[in-house]
Every structure is written in C-alpha cells, then in structure tokens.
Amino acid sequence: MSLSKASTGLLSRCVYSLVVRRAASKIIATRPQKAARQLTIPSTESGYFNYERDFSRDSRYSQPQKTMDTPWRFLTAKLSHAYEVYPIFFLTGWWFVLFCFTTFWSFEKIEVWLDRSADAAPWDWERSRDNYWKKPTLLFDLKGESHKRCELMEALQDEMLEASKKLGKK
Template structure:
C-alpha cells in the first residue's frame, strides 16, 4: 500500500520543493554574524587581525560552535588526539548503564511501593499469595533457587492473616 502512495516521482518532487525553498530563503547569511563595529588597525602594525564576536550564547546565531562552551563540547572537543580521556568516557558509560539496570531492577521488586493510591501495600499477603515465588528477589539466580514455593510459609501466613482478622487488625 505504501509503495503505491510514495513513488519515485513524488519523492523527487518533494526533494526539489524543499531544495528550492531552502535556496530561496530570505536569510542568505550563513555561519557567524559579523561584528557591527570593526577595530581599525593602525598602518604601522604588522600581522593579521580579525575581530569576531563570541556567539556562544547568542540566540540569533543558529549553531554557535565555540570549543568548550558547553559540557558536551568541553568533553568531546579533543577526542581526535586526547586518548587519555577515553577511559573516562568508558567509565561514565558503564556507570550509567549499571545505574539504569539497578534502578529498573529495584522497581521490579515487591518492596517498592510506587502507587500509594491503594490502602494495602504491594507486599500484603492477600495480594502476593498467588505469585510471591515469581517476583524478583535477586539479580542473578541461574538455578532458580529463589523461585520455589514455600508451603509451610503459606500455611503460617494464612494462619497469621486469619488471626489478624479475628483481632480486627486487617
């Protein structure tokens, strides 16, 4: 269906329209803005002198590229020849990945009570009786030792729940 809607001619037509609009723009100025006032160099001075504005915070300039003006540019401006900061990037990336994994894993556990709109906690025996052995307990359990039902504990929890209801606590 999509191949009938998008043909080679329609793609070419759209490309040409966008190209013409871009070329016929009312703002032909590209790059950095020139300073309104240029310093006049005395004739006795030797050498090259060019005064430009620092446009790193100028909202009118589309993409002011100034080395080191933002944290990202500060970190990546010398990647081509500064190999000593590669371990920093690796360590930061590894830390970030570990942080995301541990945070995600922590919120999968029963003990974290995110939704406080309900009166009973997520670890209430009424809620977890049918699937407590399936919940996340440890990060690495290849043998599945932690995923076993404990029938003795279930009987004990049922008795404790009945006793609490008789006393009026639940």
C-alpha cells in the same frame, strides 16, 4: 493646520522606521561582520594581531558557539586526538546501562508499590501469597533456591492472617 494632523504622519514614519531597524537587527547570520576599526600595532612590535569581538553567546547568530564553547563540544570536538576522554564516555555509558538495569530490577520486586488501584499493599500476604516465590530476589540464582515455595511459612502466615481478622485488624 493643527498640530494633531501634522504629527500623525510623523508618528507612523517613526514607528515604521523603528520597526524596520529592529527587524533588520534580528536577521540571523552565521558570523558577525569584521570589525570596522582595527587597533594599530606599533611598528616596534612584531607578530600577528587581529581583533574580532567574541560572539559566542550572542543569539543573533545561527551558530553562536565556538568549537570548544559548550560542554558537549568540549568533549567531542577533538575526540580523535583526545584519547583521555574515551574512558569517561565508556564509564558513563556503562554506568547508565547498569542504572537502567537496576531500576528495572527494583521495580520487579514486591517492595515497590506503583499500582495503587488495589486496597492491599503488594507486600500484604493476601496479595502476595500466590506469587511471592516468583519475584526476583537474587541477581544470580543459578540453582533456583530462592524460587521455591515455603509451606511452613505459608501456614504460619495464614494463621496470623486469620488471627488478625478475628481481632478486627484486617
């Protein structure tokens, strides 16, 4: 019998057992098993001692994080008792709402140029002449003072636009 014929069955058995062992070690459990060996405490010492390994960062277990191990769990684990955390949640939520509102308000203004399909910029007079007074300028404009057309400014801007076209700059 040649060496190659004897080793073919041996190789497949070794590979099979290796695959089975590796697959068995990847089975997801909720918690690891208790330690087989525990340290013995001297009889002169009093108190409770129980050794378990820390499995909080081991991905082989389905819930590896312990109660206060991640930032979100740290903030929400004892929420009914941790009243000092309430202002943090409240202020974070209030900040997020104001941030979203400010972002929305800023994108309503002329200065932000998202749509680049037109050749002229939004602040170009040819493009903003018909709607510049409709844009939001003040947050609280109860009397509507900032939403009035300025005829004098429009006439001046029209003259400046015509002059720039004559010079060939537009």
